[in-house]
Amino acid sequence: MLKEERQHAILNEVELHNKVLLTDLADKLNVSVDTVRRDVKELDEENLLVKVHGGAVSLGFANHSPQRNNVYALDKKVAIAKKAIALLRNNSVILIDGGTTCLELAKLLPTNLKLTCFTISLPVAMELLRKPNVETIFIGGTLSRDSQISMGPSAIHALSEIKVDYSFIGTGYVDTEFGLTEFDWDVVQTKKAVINASKKAVLLCISEKLNSQHRFKTCSLNVINTMITELEPWDTKLTPFKNQNTQIL
Amino acid sequence: MLKEERQHAILNEVELHNKVLLTDLADKLNVSVDTVRRDVKELDEENLLVKVHGGAVSLGFANHSPQRNNVYALDKKVAIAKKAIALLRNNSVILIDGGTTCLELAKLLPTNLKLTCFTISLPVAMELLRKPNVETIFIGGTLSRDSQISMGPSAIHALSEIKVDYSFIGTGYVDTEFGLTEFDWDVVQTKKAVINASKKAVLLCISEKLNSQHRFKTCSLNVINTMITELEPWDTKLTPFKNQNTQIL
DNA sequence: AATATATTTGCATTTAATTGCAGTTTTAGA
DNA sequence: TCTAAAACTGCAATTAAATGCAAATATATT
Structure with missing residues (x-):
């Protein structure tokens, strides 16, 4: 046979x-x-x-729902989330993007920290509601089936009316030359609005996304105030990123 | 296995x-x-x-313990949801409130039905995203920790800008004389906005809530176009509600 | 057709995953 | 506070996966 x-x-x-x-x-x-x-x-x-x-x-039978791949590189995401949390103070006003790394940040927020959190992500919102000292505001909009975030004109308009202390964002790809890029056009538009809605944009990004790019550009690296990876700041993989005026944690 | x-x-x-x-x-x-x-x-x-x-x-019922009867009367809620679904047509534009009965409606929506759904409820939104033919728009706002819905001025304002075919709403209490009432003031304000955002308001309500009331009034019964319970429309428990100009299903 | 080369297959061995059980700790609810 | 039920821990038995290797089979070339 x-x-x-x-x-x-x-x-x-x-x-x-x-x-x-x-x-x-x-x-x-x-x-x-x-x-x-x-x-x-x-x-x-x-x-x-x-x-x-x-x-x-069979493919249909397998549970690869949007939420499913969460377990991937969890330890790295936890490390990143902890560094991000160190930036926060009582009564900070922040904005949290979607994606698994941002979700990890939401999960690990200390219960005693008083915060006002905006978010565009359904799963992040669910997590935030479990924190007794966090006031959660959801930015409405058309929901994306696979990323589970608010998108579209109404989300972008709502974001244009706020200016928080920090926005914590994820990205599909990041590169010193091309900056932050994504696979999806609508996602890019939304992320732009998220970044504009904050005084300081903090990128949460596992190291394997470094030096990769895709179709659509969210922004250049210099728009990002702080980039957090799971690596130590002096790791050689980060040296190409040090010429920028982005703080590396 | x-x-x-x-x-x-x-x-x-x-x-x-x-x-x-x-x-x-x-x-x-x-x-x-x-x-x-x-x-x-x-x-x-x-x-x-x-x-x-x-x-x-299930994700929608998080916060509730399984033994505790918060998920009680599921069969009744399923019966109600099915009657509500019978009102829908392809390309209907609807608005779904929070609460376990409305969540059941979202869950049971047929996958082949094309809809545009607005909602203020996080769990409902999660369910809607699983329906391939439903476009989901989330009404943003301050999230309530226990009801997991958008509330506050911005939610109310966003609702003031839409007018859908049907809104499906739940209520804490309902009474022929006092109409729909709630325990929570903010919830009442939001529900008012939900009702105003629709041409026709459909109340989903298990029979044990009939003839009960609480502090704050959402609206009179005659504002409700259709009331759906798990009972047959000719059930004697419903007779006091028949003098109103509310359709009973 | 014959030979050389590459691929495929089955088996033995090692390694890893899954499962149920016993003992202990924790939890929920009276 | 107390108690029964549930959760966790470590362990052993079973079962599956990965690996290396030799035999068998297929493929290509002359």
């Missing part, structure tokens, strides 16, 4: 039942478990199914 | 009933309570549900 043929059969099986056990497949296809495992691994790498411990599930 | 499969089943169960006991899950899935506990812990870390002592609750 050809590999091609076998993988086709595996895909059919997965599509049909949404889940498959490697042992069942091996049995049905008369090959060893190792072989099906390798097949499934390949199919997974081609994003045709999702490999899980003991078997595979 | 695959772990993925089990976690999927757990999520389904939580979505369906809003709450779930670990012991019940263990029983149903034929695994130990420890295993279920570990699964639920993972799902919680991925923000797909909220783990609580003894079980788990």
